Amino acid sequence: MTFPADQPLRLDSGGRIEGLQLAFTTYGRLNDERSNAILICHALSLDQHVASDHPVTGRRAWWRTLVGPGLPLDTERYFIICSNVVGGCMGSTGPSSIDPATGRPWGLTFPMITIADMVRAQAMLVEALGIERLFAVVGGSMGGMQVLQWAADYPERLFAAVCIAAAARHSAQNIAFHEVGRQAIMADPDWRGGDYAAQGVRPEKGLAVARMAAHITYLSEPALHRKFGRELQRDGLSWSFDADFQIESYLRHQGASFVDRFDANSYLYITRAMDYFDLAANRDGVLADVFRPARDVRFCAFSFTSDWLYPTVESRAIVRALNAAGARASFVEIESDKGHDAFLLDEPVLREALGGFMASAAQICGLERGAI
Amino acid sequence: MTFPADQPLRLDSGGRIEGLQLAFTTYGRLNDERSNAILICHALSLDQHVASDHPVTGRRAWWRTLVGPGLPLDTERYFIICSNVVGGCMGSTGPSSIDPATGRPWGLTFPMITIADMVRAQAMLVEALGIERLFAVVGGSMGGMQVLQWAADYPERLFAAVCIAAAARHSAQNIAFHEVGRQAIMADPDWRGGDYAAQGVRPEKGLAVARMAAHITYLSEPALHRKFGRELQRDGLSWSFDADFQIESYLRHQGASFVDRFDANSYLYITRAMDYFDLAANRDGVLADVFRPARDVRFCAFSFTSDWLYPTVESRAIVRALNAAGARASFVEIESDKGHDAFLLDEPVLREALGGFMASAAQICGLERGAI
Numbered sequence: 001m002t003f004p005a006d007q008p009l010r011l012d013s014g015g016r017i018e019g020l021q022l023a024f025t026t027y028g029r030l031n032d033e034r035s036n037a038i039l040i041c042h043a044l045s046l047d048q049h050v051a052s053d054h055p056v057t058g059r060r061a062w063w064r065t066l067v068g069p070g071l072p073l074d075t076e077r078y079f080i081i082c083s084n085v086v087g088g089c090m091g092s093t094g095p096s097s098i099d100p101a102t103g104r105p106w107g108l109t110f111p112m113i114t115i116a117d118m119v120r121a122q123a124m125l126v127e128a129l130g131i132e133r134l135f136a137v138v139g140g141s142m143g144g145m146q147v148l149q150w151a152a153d154y155p156e157r158l159f160a161a162v163c164i165a166a167a168a169r170h171s172a173q174n175i176a177f178h179e180v181g182r183q184a185i186m187a188d189p190d191w192r193g194g195d196y197a198a199q200g201v202r203p204e205k206g207l208a209v210a211r212m213a214a215h216i217t218y219l220s221e222p223a224l225h226r227k228f229g230r231e232l233q234r235d236g237l238s239w240s241f242d243a244d245f246q247i248e249s250y251l252r253h254q255g256a257s258f259v260d261r262f263d264a265n266s267y268l269y270i271t272r273a274m275d276y277f278d279l280a281a282n283r284d285g286v287l288a289d290v291f292r293p294a295r296d297v298r299f300c301a302f303s304f305t306s307d308w309l310y311p312t313v314e315s316r317a318i319v320r321a322l323n324a325a326g327a328r329a330s331f332v333e334i335e336s337d338k339g340h341d342a343f344l345l346d347e348p349v350l351r352e353a354l355g356g357f358m359a360s361a362a363q364i365c366g367l368e369r370g371a372i
Numbered sequence: 373m374t375f376p377a378d379q380p381l382r383l384d385s386g387g388r389i390e391g392l393q394l395a396f397t398t399y400g401r402l403n404d405e406r407s408n409a410i411l412i413c414h415a416l417s418l419d420q421h422v423a424s425d426h427p428v429t430g431r432r433a434w435w436r437t438l439v440g441p442g443l444p445l446d447t448e449r450y451f452i453i454c455s456n457v458v459g460g461c462m463g464s465t466g467p468s469s470i471d472p473a474t475g476r477p478w479g480l481t482f483p484m485i486t487i488a489d490m491v492r493a494q495a496m497l498v499e500a501l502g503i504e505r506l507f508a509v510v511g512g513s514m515g516g517m518q519v520l521q522w523a524a525d526y527p528e529r530l531f532a533a534v535c536i537a538a539a540a541r542h543s544a545q546n547i548a549f550h551e552v553g554r555q556a557i558m559a560d561p562d563w564r565g566g567d568y569a570a571q572g573v574r575p576e577k578g579l580a581v582a583r584m585a586a587h588i589t590y591l592s593e594p595a596l597h598r599k600f601g602r603e604l605q606r607d608g609l610s611w612s613f614d615a616d617f618q619i620e621s622y623l624r625h626q627g628a629s630f631v632d633r634f635d636a637n638s639y640l641y642i643t644r645a646m647d648y649f650d651l652a653a654n655r656d657g658v659l660a661d662v663f664r665p666a667r668d669v670r671f672c673a674f675s676f677t678s679d680w681l682y683p684t685v686e687s688r689a690i691v692r693a694l695n696a697a698g699a700r701a702s703f704v705e706i707e708s709d710k711g712h713d714a715f716l717l718d719e720p721v722l723r724e725a726l727g728g729f730m731a732s733a734a735q736i737c738g739l740e741r742g743a744i
Binding site: 112186 | 556580
């Protein structure tokens with residue numbers, strides 16, 4: 001479905017987007033009290049197809065381990081909403097959309113967006129759906145950043161918040177990896193200064209390199225070692241620059257398949273939004289001050305021991321700030337050697353702990369089983 | 373100086389290089405017994421100018437903290453040799469050299485090389501200098517790999533070996549980062565299938581992206597945080613894809629300055645040699661078997677706590693194998709938050725511990741002070 005906003009989207013940059021469209025998917029049924037809605041926020045390269053296979057690419061639902069009948073984010077109990085972020089390329093207004101003023105794709109004339117802009121757009125959608133208060137906002141990675149932003153900007157509009165494998169601000173190393181990816185895209189002559197769509201080409205090689213670099217950061221060294229080690233593609237070395245090692249072939253595949261499903265300019269804009277993310281920047285860096293108005297929100301944070309992109313120390317800083325703000329915060333650090341990617345995989349501890357948190361929050365919120 | 377080999381260089385790939393040239397530099401004086409020679413092996417992007425400023429770029433001597441009068445690798449006491457690796461671009465035969473058979477730059481017709489090939493070429497140089505046994509072979513990073521290869525292939529031709537911040541084989545993550553860099557270079561249309569030199573262009577953008585990605589792996593997250601954090605280039609965000617953060621500007625500078633001093637094809641060949649490096653591959657993975665013939669060599673290994681490219685666990689594996697082989701091995705793990713780059717920086721503990729090891733080895737070897 002697509003939500004056509006009847007108001008312009010005000011942006012942190014000072015600009016605005018007229019005629020905003022948000023592509024979204026829902027699962028389950030909104031109860032009569034409109035009290036069982038959960039908003040799921042997606043990560044950088046994902047989309048609104050959180051619990052159903054992608055209608056175009058056929059890719060399987062990306063959070064099928066957590067969202068569905070009988071799962072922690074139970075589609076038989078909750079009304080689940082997931083929208084493609086503004087700036088994205090899966091149906092929401094983004095740099096590959098047509099600028100109504102020119103009739104051509106926005107390209108680099110699209111305004112810069114922030115995590116707060118993404119959340120502001122989601123809030124418009126949620127309001128249009130007639131939902132005054134979300135039961136929960138849930139997300140991992142960039143989705144977790146949006147969860148924190150929701151708590152900061154709309155504390156009265158959510159009951160619970162679940163932030164998985166995220167951080168309250170992007171580190172220098174996070175920015176560095178994103179900058180490598182952006183430079184790879186912008187170095188591709190088919191990028192055409194961002195105007196490739198109008199010129200009928202695509203910076204496929206640059207985007208593939210960007211994805212390859214990012215993909216390494218999603219996996220832990222032990223996971224790479226266990227999965228690939230120094231295993232070869234075939235017997236013996238090729239003595240060439242062909243993919244000799246399975247890890248090379250795997251990365252090339254990740255790059256090549258990404259360009260089929262993602263827009264290079266969206267990649268630039270969304271990574272920039274993540275790099276700009278620093279939740280406490282306007283509060284002299286004091287995160288507790290950001291969370292103080294959200295002290296009635298029930299929080300749960302998760303991290304994974306081998307996640308070096310958004311390591312446990314970042315989740316701990318969030319939880320410490322929540323505690324300092326007087327908010328209720330649970331925190332679970334999950335033992336895993338799968339790196340950042342663990343939040344998308346079938347991790348029994350995540351499933352069980354999230355299930356427990358959701359059940360408890362539902363009870364406190366008065367969302368009894370069968371009352372829906 | 374340049375060493376023109378009078379024999380072809382036999383290669384692991386089965387091929388050979390005729391008319392091999394090795395560019396090298398020496399410091400100090402070879403004693404009458406020819407017993408005070410130290411070979412220094414350089415890392416991926418470095419060269420033979422280990423203790424003197426680069427004659428062309430003016431870059432300062434890269435190991436000026438360790439090599440020089442009164443320093444652990446004392447140029448007043450030892451005869452120091454450092455040669456540019458085969459495959460390099462600082463005067464030794466490499467892909468940018470002219471193929472005598474065609475009169476054109478080799479480009480991708482240059483044969484694939486290995487760390488063992490680099491060492492075999494160095495051994496020819498050392499022999500040509502009339503040195504039967506080196507007092508020591510010393511190197512960090514890829515230089516450390518060469519040190520291990522020396523011990524494996526020419527144990528009778530060295531007295532001591534110092535391996536700093538290295539590993540006995542490249543891990544899946546190591547290969548992955550190199551593959552990203554190679555793909556970035558090969559994605560640049562100015563790479564021209566490796567034939568750019570003959571066509572008068574250079575894949576500068578691709579090589580810069582490769583260097584940026586690699587550079588992140590040379591620094592630790594804490595070092596990046598301390599050095600750059602989220603500091604901006606100027607007041608406020610640009611709301612564009614300009615370099616807003618100092619880390620972005622720093623990385624762009626690293627990329628841009630690298631293309632002025634390094635050849636893209638050399639980068640491909642040398643990274644490939646590193647990825648192929650697996651010292652125990654022909655010994656069923658049993659590293660101790662590789663080192664057994666080197667049990668009379670005095671080893672010293674160093675690692676840095678925050679080095680995530682070649683972490684301490686890799687040095688420990690080397691030391692364990694040396695011990696199992698009956699070799700004398702010292703091991704120093706140095707507390708540092710500077711990441712892999714620490715081996716090139718002024719690290720007092722490295723300087724002192726290396727100084728102690730060298731002094732002790734010199735004494736055992738009979739290299740008395742003043743006897744030179």
